[in-house]
Amino acid sequence: xxxxxxxxxxxxKTRGQQVTLSCSPISGHRSVSWYQQTPGQGLxxxxxxxxxxxxxxxxxxxRFSGRQFSNSRSEMxxxxxxxxxxxxxxxxxxxxxxxxxxxxxxxxxxxxxL
Amino acid sequence: KQEVTQIxxxxxxxxxxxxxxNCSFTDSAIYNLQxxxxxxxxxxxxxxxxxxxxxxxxxxRLNASLDKSSGRSTLYIAxxxxxxxxxxxxxxxxGSNYQLIWGAGTKLIIKP
Numbered sequence: 274x275x276x277x278x279x280x281x282x283x284x285x286k287t288r289g290q291q292v293t294l295s296c297s298p299i300s301g302h303r304s305v306s307w308y309q310q311t312p313g314q315g316l317x318x319x320x321x322x323x324x325x326x327x328x329x330x331x332x333x334x335x336r337f338s339g340r341q342f343s344n345s346r347s348e349m350x351x352x353x354x355x356x357x358x359x360x361x362x363x364x365x366x367x368x369x370x371x372x373x374x375x376x377x378x379x380x381x382x383x384x385x386x387l
Numbered sequence: 388k389q390e391v392t393q394i395x396x397x398x399x400x401x402x403x404x405x406x407x408x409n410c411s412f413t414d415s416a417i418y419n420l421q422x423x424x425x426x427x428x429x430x431x432x433x434x435x436x437x438x439x440x441x442x443x444x445x446x447x448r449l450n451a452s453l454d455k456s457s458g459r460s461t462l463y464i465a466x467x468x469x470x471x472x473x474x475x476x477x478x479x480x481x482g483s484n485y486q487l488i489w490g491a492g493t494k495l496i497i498k499p
Contacts, residue, residue, distance in 0.1 A: 277430075279430075306487070308487075308489075315489055315490075315491045315492070316476065316478075316489040317489070318486045318487050318488070321485075328485070329485050329486055331486060363430055363431065365431075370485070374436065375421070375433050375436045376421065376431075376433055376487075377433065378423075378430040378431040378432070378433075379430050380429060380430045381429075381430050383428075
């Protein structure tokens with residue numbers, strides 16, 4: 274059974290650009306949640322999607338957005354990149370909403386903003 | 388506002404020892420608590436999930452306990468091995484916002 278797949282694994286952008294990250298959940302999982310991990314702030318919740326609907330959103334500016342498709346794959350977008358957006362972005366999938374059960378994480382997308 | 392604290396931030400022990408990692412949270416109204424491990428540069432691997440109605444969960448050499456009233460969870464690792472070296476994170480989902488709130492992690496080093 275394939276795990277959670279995140280693409281790309283590594284990317285470098287410059288300030289002001291925008292980036293799109295992709296997450297393919299485990300087959301049959303309907304919930305995808307996104308997290309930002311930085312050395313200074315640790316892990317922080319970005320948002321969760323369940324059945325194509327944003328179920329919950331963390332405390333991030335509107336430059337961070339996401340969506341989920343009918344096949345449960347999810348994308349997150351960050352516009353007008355800032356140096357502080359450099360981080361490891363992790364997505365997790367779960368069978369049901371994230372509050373109900375076990376989360377399975379991908380390897381992450383490491384974003385460097387220059 | 389829920390806050391999760393993990394103590395110690397780092398721990399180094401010889402191989403074979405039993406050890407305990409601690410996680411505390413400020414709001415006892417949680418749905419569940421999960422323990423994860425993260426290897427350098429990697430994603431997270433779920434170790435144990437404890438629902439709010441449960442007191443403990445076991446998987447192999449790992450045992451996690453939950454005491455909601457005191458806002459504490461412990462992860463017990465028996466007979467530690469070098470392969471257990473990783474950062475261990477706990478996270479809780481609770482309250483009104485259903486968001487996963489993370490501790491900062493405990494970096495564990497098992498010396499051969």
